[in-house]
Amino acid sequence: METAATLSAIEIIGLAGSASLLAGWRLYLVVLATGLAMRSGFVPLPEQLDALQVFANPWVIGIAGFGALAEFFADKVAWLDSAWDTVHTLVRPIGGALLALAIVDPGDPAMQVIAFLLGGGGALVAHGGKAGARAAINTSPEPVSNVVASTAEDIATVGALWFVYEYPWAAAGVAAVLLALAIGLILALRNMVRRFFKREPKNVAPRTE
Incomplete structure (x- = not known):
């Protein structure tokens, strides 16, 4: 990995952005993976x-491991995943903010801020993009798509974090891709909701005056 002398402000910002965005998907996994990697050298x-x-x-x-394990199993069950995401609407943004805060220079x-x-x-x-996409997937009656999506998030989080x-020189680019993906998911979900409410009800006889 690059040394301290070679890290630029853009790289630090990219690291902070990537970590906080990944925390919006898997906060506990980000903390656990970082801790284990650092402890092992x-x-x-x-x-x-x-x-x-x-x-x-x-x-x-230990605490991050417990949270990551609970999230791993909760994320594979449709109704439990939706409830888990709802509870973590506040937790993940705070965690992402604290991660970014820890990464940047404390002397500035x-x-x-x-x-x-x-x-x-x-x-x-x-979190909004992830929760919205998973809420749409969770409406499927079969469990396979939910498990596949959840597993893909686990692998993508660990892979991107590593x-x-x-x-670090590529961190800003990764952060940009993650942000674009999250915004794209939110916009796709918004369009899906709009189409749903704009659909005309079927089998309804027209009103006559």
Whole structure:
């Protein structure tokens, strides 16, 4: 991984953005994966990200692991997944904001405020896209599509997180792709809802004066 001297402001912002957006999908998994990777030495974070060393604390790993395990199973059951997403509408944006806050330079108050606001906003957008898409999938009577979508989210979260930690120079691009995907899901869901309410009821006789 790159050293502290080679990390630019864009790379730091990209890391903060990517982590917060991924937290909007899988907050506990992001914290758990980061903590395990740091504790094992698999991800030697540069000096700018020293604040994230707290994730390697056994207590943090244990709590994040419990949350990730609960989310893993809850996410595979349609009605439970929708309830879980509803509860985490507040939790994930706060977690994303705190992640972004921990990543940026603590000596720059202005950047801290910007990171907190953008991190929370990014996590909220990602959560909205994820929750909306999964709500649509959860209406399917068969369980396969829900399990496939959930598993894909697990793999994508871990894969993207590893990629941005390993290649910080690409983090801004990953963040942009994640943001575009989340916005696209939200817009697709909005159009779907509009089409649903615009449909004319079938088998209804026309009114006569």
